[in-house]
Amino acid sequence: xxxxxxxxxxxxxxxxxxxxxTIEGALASGAYDVLRTAxxxxxxxxxxxQVKASGLRGRGGAGFATAxxxxxxxxxxxxxxxxxxxxxxxxxxxxxxMLIERDPxxxxxxxxxxxxxxxxxxxxxxxxxxxxxxxxxLTAAIDEARNRGFLGNNILGxxxxxxxxxxxxxGAYICGEETALLESLEGQRxxxxxxxxFPAVAGLYAKPTVVNNxxxxxxxxxxxxxxxxxxxxxxxxxxxxxxxxxxxxxxxxPGNYEVELGVxxxxxxxxxxxxxxxxGKVKFMIPGGASSQWLTGSDEHxxxxxxxxxxxxxxxxLGSGAVMVYDDTVDPVLVAWRLxxxxxxxxxGKCTPCREGTGWIEKVLYRMSHGLGRADDLDMLLDVGxxxxxxxxAPFSQTTICPLGPSAVSAVVSLNKYFRDEILARVATAxxxxx
Amino acid sequence: xxxxxxxxxxxxxxVARYPQSRSAILPLAHLAQDQDGWLSDEAMQEIxxxxxxxxxxxxxxxxxxxxxxxxxxxxxxxxxxxxxxCLVLGGPELLEEMRHRYDADPDVTVEEVECLAACDGAxxxxxNYDYHELLTPDAAAEVVDExxxxxxxxxxxxxxxxxxxxxx
Ligand SMILES: Cc1cc2nc3c(=O)[nH]c(=O)nc-3n(C[C@H](O)[C@H](O)[C@H](O)COP(=O)(O)O)c2cc1C
Ligand code: SF4
Ligand code: FES
Numbered sequence: 373x374x375x376x377x378x379x380x381x382x383x384x385x386x387x388x389x390x391x392x393x394t395i396e397g398a399l400a401s402g403a404y405d406v407l408r409t410a411x412x413x414x415x416x417x418x419x420x421x422q423v424k425a426s427g428l429r430g431r432g433g434a435g436f437a438t439a440x441x442x443x444x445x446x447x448x449x450x451x452x453x454x455x456x457x458x459x460x461x462x463x464x465x466x467x468x469x470m471l472i473e474r475d476p477x478x479x480x481x482x483x484x485x486x487x488x489x490x491x492x493x494x495x496x497x498x499x500x501x502x503x504x505x506x507x508x509x510l511t512a513a514i515d516e517a518r519n520r521g522f523l524g525n526n527i528l529g530x531x532x533x534x535x536x537x538x539x540x541x542x543g544a545y546i547c548g549e550e551t552a553l554l555e556s557l558e559g560q561r562x563x564x565x566x567x568x569x570f571p572a573v574a575g576l577y578a579k580p581t582v583v584n585n586x587x588x589x590x591x592x593x594x595x596x597x598x599x600x601x602x603x604x605x606x607x608x609x610x611x612x613x614x615x616x617x618x619x620x621x622x623x624x625x626p627g628n629y630e631v632e633l634g635v636x637x638x639x640x641x642x643x644x645x646x647x648x649x650x651x652g653k654v655k656f657m658i659p660g661g662a663s664s665q666w667l668t669g670s671d672e673h674x675x676x677x678x679x680x681x682x683x684x685x686x687x688x689x690l691g692s693g694a695v696m697v698y699d700d701t702v703d704p705v706l707v708a709w710r711l712x713x714x715x716x717x718x719x720x721g722k723c724t725p726c727r728e729g730t731g732w733i734e735k736v737l738y739r740m741s742h743g744l745g746r747a748d749d750l751d752m753l754l755d756v757g758x759x760x761x762x763x764x765x766a767p768f769s770q771t772t773i774c775p776l777g778p779s780a781v782s783a784v785v786s787l788n789k790y791f792r793d794e795i796l797a798r799v800a801t802a803x804x805x806x807x
Numbered sequence: 808x809x810x811x812x813x814x815x816x817x818x819x820x821x822v823a824r825y826p827q828s829r830s831a832i833l834p835l836a837h838l839a840q841d842q843d844g845w846l847s848d849e850a851m852q853e854i855x856x857x858x859x860x861x862x863x864x865x866x867x868x869x870x871x872x873x874x875x876x877x878x879x880x881x882x883x884x885x886x887x888x889x890x891x892x893c894l895v896l897g898g899p900e901l902l903e904e905m906r907h908r909y910d911a912d913p914d915v916t917v918e919e920v921e922c923l924a925a926c927d928g929a930x931x932x933x934x935n936y937d938y939h940e941l942l943t944p945d946a947a948a949e950v951v952d953e954x955x956x957x958x959x960x961x962x963x964x965x966x967x968x969x970x971x972x973x974x975x
Contacts, residue, residue, distance in 0.1 A: 463890045463922040494826070501837075501874045502886075502923060504936035504966035537824055540966075542833050542872035545921060559829035559858065561871035577826055620892040620926035627927045662891065696926075702895050710894050714921055720871075 374643035375635050378606070378614050380594045381587065382630045385474035393509050395516040398477035404522050406593040410485045411530035418489040419443070423592070425600030427612035432457050432548075432585030433661070433691050435680045442490050444572035445580045452580040454487050454495040456589055457553060461500060461545040462661035463714060464694040467616040467628050468586040472499070472506040475590070476513035480536070482589035484523065485596065487534050490582055494535050498553050501541040510538055545718040549774050550583040552720065563720045564774035587616060587693075608634030611680040615690070619645045621697035622652065631678070637667070638674040641697055652699035656790065659683065660691025662711050663779030665766055666704075666786035687766035687785075704791050705745075708783040709737035715780035725760045726777030732756050733780060745799045750788055757781035809853050814842055818857050828858045836869050840965035845876045873920075874965065881916040883954050884964050885909070885947075887932040890922035897943075898930040904944035905932070905951075915951060934959075936966030 384392045384401045391397030398404075410418060424439035445452055456479070460468040471479060479497075487495050499507055514536055518524045525533045539557055541547050547556045551565035554576050575581020591613065595603045604612045611633035617640055620626045624646030631640065637657065641647065648654055654669030665687045667673040676683055680690050698707065716730040733756055740749050754764065761768045761778040764785050768778040787795065810818055818838060822831040832854060839850035846869060848862075855862040869875045876884075885905055889898040902919050909915035925931045928940025932947060939950050953959045962968055 460924050461922065464892050464926045465922075466924040466926055469924040500924070501872075502920075502933065502936055502966065504933075504962055504968070505938070507966070508968055539830070540833065540837060541874075542836065542869075543874035543920075544872050556833065557830055558827065559832035559860070559868055561868055618926065620929065622895065626892075626929075658891070696892060698895065707891050707894065710889070710891050714890060717921065 375631065375639045377630050377644065378632045379630050380614050381471070381478070381590050382475075382616060382628065384478060385470065392474050393476055393513065395477065395513070395520065398475070398513075403477045403593075404481055404517075404520075406596045407481050407484050407522060408528055410488060410596055411528055411532060415489045415491055418485065418596070422596050422600035423489065426595045426603040427607075427610065428588065428591060428595060428603075429611070429680065430585055431587035431591070431615060431693065433462065433663070435690065438584065438588055441572065441584075442582055444570065445490060445582065446573060449580050450491070451494065452490065452492045453576045453582070454483065454490060454492045455550075455553065455557065455576060455581055455583045456483060456495065456497040456586060457548060457550065457583055458497050458499045458503070458506075458586045459541055459548040459553060460503075460586070460692075461548050462663065462692040462694060463711070464618060464620045464658070464696045465661050465692040466618045466620075467693055469500075469503060469506065470628055471586050471590050471616075472503060473509050476506075476510045477517065478590050478593060479510070479586060480513055480517050480523065482592040483536060484527065484534055485592045486582070486584065486589055488532055492582075493533050494537070496557060496576070497536060497538045498547070498557055499538055499540050501543050507538065507540060514538070544720075545714075546720045546774075546776060549776065552774070553583065554581065561720070563722045564776075566773055606632050608632075608677060608679050609681060611678070611690075615678070615693050617678070618692075618694045619697070620694070621657075622649045622699045622702070623647065623697050624649055634677045634679055636675050636677050637695065640678065640695060641674070645697070648697065648699050650699075652701070654697055655700040655702065656698050656704055656786075658696040658698075658707075659694070660689045661694045662714060663775065663782060664688045664691050665782045666790065668790050684766070687789075689766075703741060704787060705737065705741040705795060708787050709734065709741040711783045712737045712780060715776065719776060719780075723772040723777060726772045726780070729756050729760045729777065730780045733784060737784075740795070740799075743802060745795070745802065747796070747799050749799070750792065750795055753784045754788060757784045809849055810839070811842065814838060815857075818854075822857055829860055831858050832860070832865055832868050833872070836865075836872075836875050837965040837967065840876065841963040841967045844882065844964050845879045876964065880964055881912070881914045882964070883915045883934055883951060883961060884936075885915060885917045885932055885934055885951060886920040886923070886936075887917065887947075888921065888923045888925075888930065889919055890926075892922070892926035893929040893931065896929040901930045901932065901942060901944055901947055905947060908944075908948055909951070914955060935962040935964055937962060
């Protein structure tokens with residue numbers, strides 16, 4: 373039986389393609405009902421009986437348990453801030469873009485619930501600067517929600533106050549990293565901070581701060597609606613619930629698909645994505661966004677479940693939920709080069725191994741992908757990579773402040789793991805031709 | 808250019824929203840670009856005054872971000888993605904073609920950008936941050952020409968919607 377989507381977070385926007393982002397469309401499909409109930413609970417009950425019981429893990433990349441993150445906030449230290457990470461820039465990830473444009477009220481309801489649960493009265497949405505329509509829709513939604521008493525002072529008569537500031541970024545992938553994001557929000561260059569202190573202790577303006585992803589927070593109304601325990605029954609093992617996967621590349625039907633965690637890559641690609649174009653086969657796939665290692669089209673890989681922990685056996689992660697699919701018309705070295713170019717461009721420059729290393733990786737991969745590779749290039753890349761991420765393992769170690777540096781090494785490790793012979797053979801042929 | 812009286816009022820409102828005024832640097836730089844079409848030294852000087860930092864600090868911040876243009880750009884900023892999905896679906900060819908077509912057109916600035924988070928619409932581009940997807944070079948040029956002829960209404964070069972005669 374082919375699988376189908378399990379639409380929870382994407383339900384409203386799929387059911388109401390013409391008005392899901394308007395207050396009328398949102399209210400007609402139950403928006404803010406859960407907020408009303410939430411405000412009658414205690415913050416502790418929401419944290420423990422709902423969010424913790426649901427097993428919810430962050431959808432931004434690291435997959436950290438949301439309730440645990442909230443519990444790190446020091447008791448009795450106020451003000452504290454909630455910052456929504458809406459900077460979505462991980463290559464081939466396009467789910468938050470959709471959630472913001474097409475269901476801003478779901479996000480706002482989630483923000484209100486989260487803010488009440490962590491007792492914050494001022495929340496920020498750090499929105500990717502390029503999301504112009506998203507900015508219009510989100511700010512319009514905030515105005516409408518405030519007019520109807522879902523935001524602002526004394527929300528729905530509960531005594532709880534919440535204001536939300538939408539802060540536009542200005543084109544810098546690194547600002548998706550949570551401490552770089554906070555720097556940027558403080559009017560600085562977006563350069564990651566050395567931890568500790570962690571944001572929960574000293575984040576925005578050195579105050580306790582929670583940073584959560586758009587999809588994570590958009591899930592909260594549904595957890596409370598279904599009940600944390602019920603939600604936790606969806607999914608598999610420690611990957612509870614559903615996730616939106618951004619499927620792209622050479623498939624027949626690219627797009628965002630919300631599925632219960634635990635379905636396989638093959639089911640996602642074939643049943644929902646309509647398989648590889650022109651009846652082709654998967655040569656390699658990049659799960660989790662550009663930062664993850666790669667997978668191949670082997671049965672073992674295609675039949676691996678989308679389980680945040682199980683995928684680790686192959687050295688990959690589900691990360692931001694992207695799945696890029698390539699067939700044998702695509703040169704993996706070219707893709708690796710383009711990723712390296714991305715990382716070299718987006719490195720903030722704070723750490724030497726990353727600033728210098730990403731540039732070198734890009735240069736060497738450029739010549740390898742443009743017919744000018746040399747016999748020892750691949751080994752040289754591994755050596756450069758080892759300076760950034762000693763041991764070249766997954767999960768990675770790092771000589772850098774943030775994971776961007778090690779992320780740039782993932783493609784190199786993958787090329788070596790799966791395409792070493794192909795690459796060396798190609799260099800040998802090229803040398804023969806030029807001799 | 809310095810802010811118009813109206814925009815200076817807007818700027819003060821923005822600064823007042825944040826717990827620390829320095830946080831307003833990015834929003835004010837966007838506002839300056841809405842007004843001027845780029846981010847001039849004078850604008851950064853005024854942003855410094857409004858946020859209580861030095862002009863060098865504003866420049867230090869703003870130079871980090873690709874959306875801030877410290878030299879004038881065309882009225883239409885065409886941003887073509889060539890990242891790893893667009894890469895295999897015609898993005899680089901689209902970029903080349905657009906660069907070629909608008910090379911001598913002062914109204915159009917073509918730039919290469921990273922993933923625009925619209926990969927199911929690859930190859931794609933933005934014009935002043937409005938999306939255009941599943942493009943061929945001809946279709947893309949038609950879109951740009953429609954902006955130029957006024958058939959489509961463009962946002963500012965910082966992506967702010969323009970309503971009526973001025974900025975939204
Ligand atoms: C280089 C880099 C870029 C990142 N970009 C994003 C992003 O665009 N959106 C996001 O939500 N998280 C991003 N993250 C992860 C965040 O640092 C953080 O873990 C996340 O926002 C936490 O939210 P969650 O717990 O709800 O997932 C990025 C991390 C790194 C290292
Ligand atoms: S690893 Fe790279 S992006 Fe991260 S802090 Fe260091 S230099 Fe900046
Ligand atoms: S790769 Fe072009 S939009 Fe994502």
